[in-house]
Amino acid sequence: MSTRGGPQWYRDLAMGVRFAFTGGREGWVRVLLTAVGVGLGVALLLLTAAVPSALSARHDRERARTDITFSDLRRPKADNTVIVANVGTTYRDKDVRGRQLEPEGPRAPLPPGVAKFPAPGEMVVSPALRKLLKSDSGKLLRERLPYRVVGTIGEPGLIGSAELAFYAGGEGLAPMITGGRVSRIDSYGDPQPSSEPLDPVLILLILVMFVVLLTPVGVFIAAAVRFGGERRDRRLAALRLVGSDSRMTRRIAAGEALAGAVVGLVFGTGFFLLGREVAGSVEVLDVSVFPSYMNPTPTLAALVALAVPAAAVLVTLLALRGVVIEPLGVVRSARPARRRLWWRLLLPLGGLAMLYPMIGQGRENGDFNQYLVIGGVILLLVGVTALLPWIVEAVVARLGSGGVAWQLAVRRLQLSSGTAARMVNGIAVAVAGAIALQMLFAGVEDDYTKVSQNDLTRAQMQVPLPSGIPLAPAAEKFERTKGVTGVSSFGEGYLGDRRTDPELSGAFTVGDCAALREVATLPTCRDGDVFALADTEYETDTKALAEPGRTLYLDPSYSDIPDPTKQITWTLPKEVKQAEPRKDMTGMYRDGFLVTPSALPAKAAPAVSGQIYLRTDASVPDVNELVRNTAADISPFADPYSWTVSERSDRFTSIRTGLFVGATCVLFLIGASLLVSQIEQLRERKKLLSALVAFGTRRRTLSLSVLWQTAIPIALGLVLASAVGITLGTVLLKMTATPVRLDWASVLSMTGIGAGVVVLVTVLSLPPLLRLMRPDGLRTE
Template sequence: MIRLALRLTLSGGREAATRLLVIATAVALGVGMLLATLAGMNAVDAQNQRYGWLNTAAVPASPDPSADRLWWMIREDFHRGRSIGRVEVGSSGPDAPVPPGIPRLPAPGEFYVSPALADLLRATPAAELGDRFPGREVGTIGQAALPSPDSLLIVIGRTPADLERLGAQRVSQIMTTSPSDCRSGCYVGINRDGMVLVLSVVAAALLFPVLVFIGTATRLAAARREQRFAAMRLLGATPRQITVISAVESTVAAAAGTLAGFGVFLAVRPGLAVIPFTGERFFTADLSLTLADVLLVAVGIPLGAVVASWLALRRVQISPLGVSRRVTPKPPRAWRLVPLVVGVAELTYFVGRRPPTTNGQLTAYLSGFLLILVGLLLAGPWLTMVSARLLAARAGRPATLIAARRLSDNPRAGFRSVSGLIVALFVTSVATGTITTYIANRGEPPTDSVAATSLSKWFRPEDGPPPTAAQIPAALATVPGVRSVTLVHRNPDPHGWQGVITCAELDRLQVYGSCPPGARVASVTDDLVGMRAFDLTNDTYVWEAADLDLADIDRQPILSVVVDTTDRAAFERARTMLVDAFPTGRFPASTAEWASSSARAFTQFQQLANVVTLASLPIAGCSLAMSVAGGLSDRRRPFSLLRLTGVRLRTLRRVVALETVAPLLLVAAVAIAMGFLAAHLFLRAQLGYPLLAPGPSYYLLVAGGLLASLGIVASTLPLLGRVTGPESARNE
């Protein structure tokens, strides 16, 4: 039977070859996406392993007093919005541990840099960047210590006395603490569990349209296949033999598709490496597969195809005459709405009850999103049936009545052809609504706002005595492009903002807000922008008055020095001067730079959502076209008989179009509405924000996808005239 099955599969004519090619193509896409997701998870692990050494200070030093120690200090610097990891080390003995990626510890006055930072140093004037790093470059940091090809890292050698004065720690070994395992004190890295959860959702969102595509491909000419298998049953073939033939057909297609899927993955792997899923792109070698991954996909996909083929042919196994005895399937029941309602109820429950931990929040919200998505898929046939019945009750034309009755009789088939669009539209609506609202409330300020053009150096009590006015570099005010240098003093009133400044100074600056009428001293944030970055525009923001005499302001410790600039070159020159003048504590930065990490992360999630949409829509469109074409092939005899009885071809085309367009528009409306509802509930629960309307790009993307889908439906309608001629009614 296996030989017969292979002959039927490989030599069954154009129809069999087309079906084999389509199924193999669908499987190849699914396998390629699955492998890309598995490789992405492995890449996150690999990247975190190389982040680990930067978290050395998060682990206590060895209690052995005889061990040579390493003075260790790591801080974050910035250049034009990009983060620079600055590691300063010093040795207390010849056997002090050496960080990975460098052959030895740099001596005082030496430093090693990552290749990306070396290129940046060569392309940037020294006054804007290079002068911050004492000494000379003696080498580059190897790949073993670089999380990403774009990582900006520098390892600077200093004397133990300098490092002790700067507040460095003593460590006995270079640790490899993964950020996923670090509970506190980690410098950089990501939580693997959270990223894997996000990638898993992305994988599911990408794989579902592919699974629909595969299912649609296996149903291509399903009626003709079932008739062929039923004829074999009438000739004496046993159900087991039919199962073997079907399994061989599915296994051949799945095996070919699986092999091609590995080729698809290898072809797209270099392109995947440049996508910054974690904030930085991967090395291509990081996107690797384990032996378990390869075996899981290579064995699991063909095995799944065999099971799917057995389920698809269960009617033929029951009775060889069952194919010709068609009955109306049982209508879907209202219980299908239960997961959808439960998912909405779960997200609603957490409004005002936000889980206290990150993992708890991820579990609560993502499980709610998945429940809603599964609920949409389950409720789709029921919603299609209800809408079809309403359409039939109000039908004014024969085409509308026929299409509505067919959808009402078999809503699962009508919904199945457009179900691939649900994931793309739901995921895009959730991501766009959430990210648009977040960035509008807490995202990175515009590059021309005072929050982005003002640089502040904050002097914390733990960094030592605050500086005096004489210690502030006088050359700051002479840098071309610097508009003002302002000192913010500490506010002695514990009930006001942390800083104070004279109203005369605020009036002179005209960019940091203003005082209330009659006030002489204002209570301000530590850097004049801070928490008010999104309210403060020129002089429209009014600060609170401070109960402090003018004569007492200069007696208060300096809290921060704030430099307002007109361009990025002046900004970086001022930063370099402040770094050199005050090397302790946090390095100076703008509010925009401190906010950029979260805004950048959400922008990356938006990119993932766009990837889901752009990948899902073409696949869903292919499924839609195949479903319509397959339906025409399976129904060409009934349509031919209708044409012989006088029904116009134009009417039949309207029937086919309505059968597809009605569930398509219904799916789009419900998926978009539920996506925005889920986003609104998440924002209220997690951040307390109401949902804001997305920008025009979202509507253009959705409209373009729907118009493309309608175009695909229209492109299949000319087939109707060719497959429903009189010869179809005569020969069938």
């Protein structure tokens, strides 16, 4: 380019920017529509760019307040130590983080976000927990937490704005430090944070998820910068009339698009700041954050700020290549050359070629090449935007005659199939990506899901009791709890042939005859009996230990220094009966000895820990919460948990949660952008609609024609999206070495959601359509 051409570029762009802001009402409307569309996309890009920092901030907050590390280190008491006990609970499927604190000196460390230690009987709570306790829905939880609220936990002590947490005053906790729920510490924070690396399949899920969520955003931004294109091109024809050449005209058009994109950046920043504040007051799928977490890294923010205006200029220049702007008008309505198919197929084929080398790699052969994964998925999804205009053009050219509304819609699509395809591109890309992700998640879900062995027909809840809690009174309290229909209680412990480092060892289970029959087939049973169970694959010492009259040692020590608290002896009775084990409620076979209560000496109580299994009536409202209240009344360390059919990996669940949160934001963007695009299309056709009404066309007919103009491209786009999504999902499953299973329910649900968004947008666009269909729309000044 010549020296003169360089400055000319800037002058032409600057002229386009001036036209955008000085073009009267039409110019401002176009800039506003473009800015809103671009702004929504920019806001979502910035929010997405802030996700990594938000997750990192949550992780850092969690690590900074770590207090119970299950370490074997026994720290001595000092003036700078505090005893921390885990007394957390669950309330209506929400975790409530709870701690009891007992400072042991004036220099005892305070947990993050807490100004001073609460006294016994007092607690400080998170704002969300305070709100819940004051509400009617928190009545059962108030009964479970017998503390007086004296303060609020500050933001540094919480991982999210909706977290339920409390710190209560404790006393007499020192004897319980031997358990895993109580620790003595002199500082908060995990001294040796360990991060287990993600396996390759989870990394693949994360990569594909980000690409699938962000690609539709880019497509929408590209479509938004072309709002009002037809009116703009007619204005540019006037510039050709006064002497500008075609290149200068295109650069002026690019300047107009640049103005809209820059204003869109401003709007997007405002939308992002608004969304950032909203994010601090909502909870999505049990995940909440503070606004301060939502800070995109400067590099990503700068990339968005530079990429969006550059993309606006580039998209405008590419769009105008097929438009001839002459001094006497715009040659757009003439029949354009047929779109070529061959180069459009190169994009998805190129994507498949990038993914093909990783087929069969699985999780055993290292990480997947992230560049090939990102590039391949992007090419396949962008291929949807390349193929859809060709498909729409090819199909509408062959559509036959029909009613007036049908003919109006088909003729409009035949004249501007590209515009119709642009409206649909974003939704088609989003649906294709969602189908592929659903297939991938469904395919690998079994690898991260463990089917529970618990027999839910015999028990639905389990309550572990701390050592020293009498079993029989606790079982009676649960029997009196509303909604509990059956109680099976067991005492459990270990024994050996010596006080320290026994050569022979085994387990023992204490319970009445009814309870013992739940775990073994007994010949006869009465209180005072002892039974020996047959040796199992994992336990082979029972037969050797079961000598009548033999002295055994309960809870033996495995160390060089005997524990004086573990000097409990038990002499087997003269008759030890034999019993056959059967599967217990947990799906396991027990071994060792079965003991009825009176056969064990009273001094053995410290060596026995209790397990209570409950059958509950699900029709009783809040039956699980009533059980938890009973457990809290017995001991704050008794933490009941409900049994489920299966358990899923926390990491897999977190990734899936992230997908749902991101998909919710993308669907909002899809709906908002489609609505803006639809209104812009109607605005450009205002005079045409008014003319048709003035000539007697019924409004019902025009409304139906608008519906058909939306429905036909959407139907074609969803069919293409399903085909591309299934193809991509199949390739991803083959990459993970997972059998390909086509979940038609997921495919149809994703397609239905996409169609539902479009139907909603169409309904919302009807009021402005009716306002535009007035004869006075032909008036001009």
